[in-house]
Amino acid sequence: MAPTLLELAHWSTWAVCAVIKLPQLAAVLAAGSARGVSTGSLLLELAGFLVFLRYQIYYGYPLQTYLEYPIIIAQDVILLLFILHFNGNKKRALFYGVIFWGGWYMITLRKWIIDLALNLCTFISAASKLAQLRCLWQTKDSGQVSALTWSMSAYTCATRIFTTIMTMNDLGVLIRFITMLILNIWVTATILHYRKTKKTD
Numbered sequence: 001m002a003p004t005l006l007e008l009a010h011w012s013t014w015a016v017c018a019v020i021k022l023p024q025l026a027a028v029l030a031a032g033s034a035r036g037v038s039t040g041s042l043l044l045e046l047a048g049f050l051v052f053l054r055y056q057i058y059y060g061y062p063l064q065t066y067l068e069y070p071i072i073i074a075q076d077v078i079l080l081l082f083i084l085h086f087n088g089n090k091k092r093a094l095f096y097g098v099i100f101w102g103g104w105y106m107i108t109l110r111k112w113i114i115d116l117a118l119n120l121c122t123f124i125s126a127a128s129k130l131a132q133l134r135c136l137w138q139t140k141d142s143g144q145v146s147a148l149t150w151s152m153s154a155y156t157c158a159t160r161i162f163t164t165i166m167t168m169n170d171l172g173v174l175i176r177f178i179t180m181l182i183l184n185i186w187v188t189a190t191i192l193h194y195r196k197t198k199k200t201d
Contacts, residue, residue, distance in 0.1 A: 036143020044128030
């Protein structure tokens with residue numbers, strides 16, 4: 001039964017991640033605005049995903065435990081480009097690309113760097129969620145932020161907690177997913193709170 005549950009967790013995670021950013025992209029495109037979406041949050045999230053993907057590849061973990069990350073990263077890059085476009089900051093895209101590309105190679109120069117990067121990755125990813133929460137709290141408006149995208153992120157973290165325990169048993173990875181699950185639920189609840197508040201006004 002455990003292998004079947006493990007396969008189900010992998011497949012459902014991949015399926016959700018194949019479309020995870022589409023609700024957010026659709027909301028931004030439909031509105032022609034990135035109001036409420038934190039650029040800083042997205043940049044931190046992208047950095048966290050890149051470090052985590054690099055860590056998984058470096059240590060040779062099974063592909064099925066991280067296959068969704070290239071898909072999410074591609075969607076995040078597209079979303080970032082639209083946000084930069086709507087915010088009038090398109091010129092920054094090249095700068096961000098160079099930084100991320102350089103970081104991708106630098107973190108594997110030494111084993112201790114990639115290990116430190118994973119530990120920092122948890123803080124970076126947590127900071128991305130906190131940056132989005134801060135943006136929501138400041139504006140008291142969920143704007144174009146997609147509750148569906150954030151709830152799908154919570155789901156994938158929950159499935160990855162299970163798959164990590166079943167396949168890798170890597171404490172650093174497990175702590176990361178538990179932290180991200182809690183914060184994704186918090187962001188989702190905050191979005192729904194401000195959406196409800198706005199409707200009742």
